[in-house]
Amino acid sequence: MTRILALALALALPATAFASSDDYGLTTERMTEIRTKLTAEGYEVRKIEMEDGMIEAYVLKDGQRLEIYLDAALNVVRTKVDD
16 A cells, blocks of 8 residues: 555656746736736737747737747747747
8 A cells, every 4th residue: 555655646746846847937927927018018918828948928919910939037039920
């Protein structure tokens, strides 16, 4: 019984560590901060998620759909037209 419990814990712990790693603290508060920053810059924010180790925001500006990539300090790293 002890071995089964130890195995269950060994399998569960890495999964929780993986789920929380490299997300720049993308909590509800952090997403609100990102949304506020981009809205102040004239963007209409549609979606925020993590991609390729960066924060990715799908936005609209002047009728054009864009993808904006931000680093952990919320500096814009790259902007591209969304296809």
